[in-house]
Amino acid sequence: MSAQASSPEITFHPNHSGGTKKIWRTFWLLSVLTIIELAIGLVIYNMHKGEHPNATLVLAFKGLVCILTLAKAYYIVSIFMHLGDEIRNLIMTIVVPLCLFIWFIIAFLWDGNSWLNLRNRYQGVPAKTEQVAPAATEKGAKD
Amino acid sequence: MSTAAVQKETKWWSGGRSPFNASYGKVMMWYFLMSDAFTFGAFLISYGTIRFSQNFWADPNHVFNSFPFAGHANLPLAFVSLMTFILIASSVTMVLAVHEGHNMNKKGVEKYMIMTIIGGIAFLSCQAWEWTHLLTGEHVALLSDGTLSVLPTTVKANPWGAELSHEAIAAALQATPHEQLASIASTLHHGGEAHHSVAAMSNAELIKFIQESDLKASNTGPIAFGGYFFGITGFHGFHVFSGVVINIVMYLKTKMGHFDQRGHYEMIEKAGLYWHFVDLVWVFVFLCFYLI
Helix, strand or coil: CHHHCCCCCCCCCCCCCCCCHHHHHHHHHHHHHHHHHHHHHHHHHHHHHCCCCCHHHHHHHHHHHHHHHHHHHHHHHHHHCCHHHCCHHHHHHHHHHHCHHHHHHHHHHHHHHHHHHHHHHHHCCCCCHHHHCCHHHHHHHHC | CCHHHHHHHCCCCCCCCCCCCCCHHHHHHHHHHHHHHHHHHHHHHHHHHHHHCCCCCCCHHHHCCCCCCCCCCCCCCHHHHHHHHHHHHHHHHHHHHHHHHHCCCHHHHHHHHHHHHHHHHHHHHHHHHHHHHHHCCCEEEECCCCCEEEECCCCCCCCCCCECCHHHHHHHHHHCCHHHHHHHHHHHCCCCCHHHHHHHCCHHHHHHHHHHCCCCEEECCCCHHHHHHHHHHHHHHHHHHHHHHHHHHHHHHHHCCHHHHHCCCHHHHHHHHHHHHHHHHHHHHHHHHHHC
16 A cells, blocks of 8 residues: 555555556446437437427426436546545645535526527517528438 | 644744645635636637627538538538547546546556647547538538629638528529639539539539539628637647646656656646646536537
């Protein structure tokens, strides 16, 4: 164990002698999560090809992909970056500031959405003729 | 280990002891990565804000649907999945290098560092191909002056708006000057020698030719798309690049036996933290640009 002592002031040594089994298990886990994400991505793609995609269902699938991504992030940080092996206070100084993202994401996406609503209300929604029309070109898009 | 004796002499808050029982370098690497996470987070959230504020946004399955050497085949998500798996694989080899470092196995560290470096270079090559493909793209878009033109994806403009109807294309073709018609027609030709014969054709002939080849054209896409895409993937690519450079330095230092002399492979661990962070960011870039 003395090989790990990078500095005399460090008395805590996470146990790394467990072999590579955990690493490979995480690799397969990340791969499977990615494949599920891709499958959902293709489902969303095929829903968009249809005439009127169900907006709620699309949103639900997108939310699911976001949750899977957070799971991937958790495994990368905790297993690959060994943060899970550090002592709790170090984990907390990293993780607690990141909670700012909760506010950050909600506030700014809200802002974007409010911008959209204001612009559409006072400038009018742009004409959508081209978006509705391509029923004819849809046949061509499939070959 | 004389843990008990050390603790007895330690004045806890007067230095002499690592606050988190981790080395200074490692703690500071974590704080750097946390700040970098905020930088990337701010970029991605700003992208989200703009995207939320638009009535129309480019469909990623339409923009990123090509694969090297696959011609015009429609393969949504294929190339980016390849890039994602390359980065996950190089992340695994990196964590294996760290593991070999814990066991003081110099040969093992060297082997896995080489594999990680190769993975990083492969990822960068993929990104270079993707950028080139977008920057030299041959999609046709309706410009604001009412003419059709071949338009690559740049930070200033892109052809990823809503698709135009046949009637709209026919009307716009009438307003399109000869040079633009010729360049559109030449993208429809996949034979080599046809290019100069296209320039010699009259406008009416060109329009007939273009309509016969079932041209697809779109409105121009949201202007911010190119800037965000190239800005964020570029910033991430720069991180990958610097990660590869750091990994090469670490490989050379391992090879020269620096870490064996020092008695530990902690530098590999710190380089590993950076490399995994790059993978972590890609997970979110992948989510924001390609999946949703």
